[in-house]
Amino acid sequence: MHDHRRLGRELDLFDTDPLMGAGLPYWLPDGAAVRHALEEYVRDTERRAGYRHVYSPVLGKRELYEMSGHWSHYSDDMFPPMDLGGEQVVLRPSLCPHHALVYRSRAHSYRELPLRMAELGAMYRSEPSGVLGGLTRVRAIQLNDAHIFCTPDQVAEEADAALGLIRRAYEVMGVRAARFRLSLPGPGGKYVADPELWRRSAAVLREVLDRAEVAYEAVEGEAAFYGPKIDVQVADPAGRESTLSTVQVDFHQPERFGLHYTGPDGAKHRPVMVHRSVIGSLERAVAHLIEVHGGAFPAWLAPTQLVALPVSDAEAERAAALVRRCLDEGLRAQVAGPEQGTLAARVRAHRLVPYQAVIGPKEGADEISLRLRDGRRPGTRQVGEVLSRLRRVVDARAADLLDEAA
Ligand SMILES: [Zn+2]
Numbered sequence: 249m250h251d252h253r254r255l256g257r258e259l260d261l262f263d264t265d266p267l268m269g270a271g272l273p274y275w276l277p278d279g280a281a282v283r284h285a286l287e288e289y290v291r292d293t294e295r296r297a298g299y300r301h302v303y304s305p306v307l308g309k310r311e312l313y314e315m316s317g318h319w320s321h322y323s324d325d326m327f328p329p330m331d332l333g334g335e336q337v338v339l340r341p342s343l344c345p346h347h348a349l350v351y352r353s354r355a356h357s358y359r360e361l362p363l364r365m366a367e368l369g370a371m372y373r374s375e376p377s378g379v380l381g382g383l384t385r386v387r388a389i390q391l392n393d394a395h396i397f398c399t400p401d402q403v404a405e406e407a408d409a410a411l412g413l414i415r416r417a418y419e420v421m422g423v424r425a426a427r428f429r430l431s432l433p434g435p436g437g438k439y440v441a442d443p444e445l446w447r448r449s450a451a452v453l454r455e456v457l458d459r460a461e462v463a464y465e466a467v468e469g470e471a472a473f474y475g476p477k478i479d480v481q482v483a484d485p486a487g488r489e490s491t492l493s494t495v496q497v498d499f500h501q502p503e504r505f506g507l508h509y510t511g512p513d514g515a516k517h518r519p520v521m522v523h524r525s526v527i528g529s530l531e532r533a534v535a536h537l538i539e540v541h542g543g544a545f546p547a548w549l550a551p552t553q554l555v556a557l558p559v560s561d562a563e564a565e566r567a568a569a570l571v572r573r574c575l576d577e578g579l580r581a582q583v584a585g586p587e588q589g590t591l592a593a594r595v596r597a598h599r600l601v602p603y604q605a606v607i608g609p610k611e612g613a614d615e616i617s618l619r620l621r622d623g624r625r626p627g628t629r630q631v632g633e634v635l636s637r638l639r640r641v642v643d644a645r646a647a648d649l650l651d652e653a654a
Contacts (some may be wrong), residue, residue, distance in 0.1 A: 270386055411478065427480075556571050556605050
């Protein structure tokens with residue numbers, strides 16, 4: 249495995265600037281392309297799974313976090329409040345309070361449940377400066393978040409489905425879970441007090457893990473302050489684990505925000521909130537993908553999917569036309585011309601690009617010689633045929649670079 253910080257800089261994926269501040273990386277175009285592809289995957293997957301997306305602001309009033317419980321249980325990890333016209337506003341430490349307010353803003357019937365609300369939104373964490381680095385320890389986090397408001401009877405099925413989304417996403421990304429963890433409360437005042445609710449929530453999550461037939465370990469002291477969670481752990485090159493994805497059951501915040509829905513009996517009932525993240529934060533997900541793939545991303549994630557390699561200046565116009573066609577097809581492509589060195593040197597420089605299209609005097613007007621990153625050489629092909637095959641591989645988010653034997 250590779251160190252994402254070193255590769256991130258070498259491959260021009262992301263960087264930091266002391267003037268922006270430590271723990272506040274910015275994304276260069278190639279890193280942004282990877283992130284964008286992941287975001288599209290997440291939104292598409294969630295939409296198909298019945299989620300609706302919202303946008304909510306990254307700031308909230310201090311009172312909001314007092315109400316949610318973050319202020320009393322989580323303030324050590326929060327940025328200090330800003331004074332603004334006699335009020336205090338805070339960079340949000342999580343999206344849940346905003347989503348609870350969005351839910352509360354409209355009346356809901358049991359017929360609308362489970363109501364699945366998703367957002368790829370920013371949140372902030374006041375990590376101490378000593379631990380900051382790369383994309384894994386940052387102060388600004390873009391989270392693939394969602395909250396499912398449901399009846400107590402629907403919790404297990406929703407948590408189950410969320411775990412299914414996580415496992416499918418790992419397959420598509422080529423990522424392996426190091427461990428499933430059932431995170432329970434530990435001693436100390438970090439957790440909201442209600443032993444009966446903790447017991448109920450943990451029982452549901454155990455049931456979900458058992459049904460998924462995955463080995464897991466129960467660990468005390470790793471729960472969220474409002475409830476237990478399933479954490480999906482991944483390992484970095486040094487074997488250090490971190491949490492990428494989670495599924496959490498929360499009876500606490502619906503209570504704090506006075507959320508309700510109208511039941512079939514016409515009376516008001518309290519929903520449960522299932523918090524879940526499929527790929528976690530975009531920062532941590534991309535860091536892990538860089539390390540797992542060493543920069544050789546699956547075709548659907550690759551910053552450049554096809555590089556056009558004209559043998560000489562005589563083929564420059566055909567190479568430019570090929571790239572224009574790729575862009576039209578929604579593929580990410582660029583020309584690496586003779587000014588960048590010999591053909592061999594250019595092939596080497598772009599060895600992480602999944603598809604290399606050589607254009608020389610031997611290829612006909614509408615032909616390219618296709619080479620794959622993995623060493624396969626489908627050889628001379630019609631441009632139209634190649635592009636529709638690449639489109640199929642990318643659309644299917646396939647792990648293999650070709651959809652059938654070449
Ligand atoms: Zn949440």
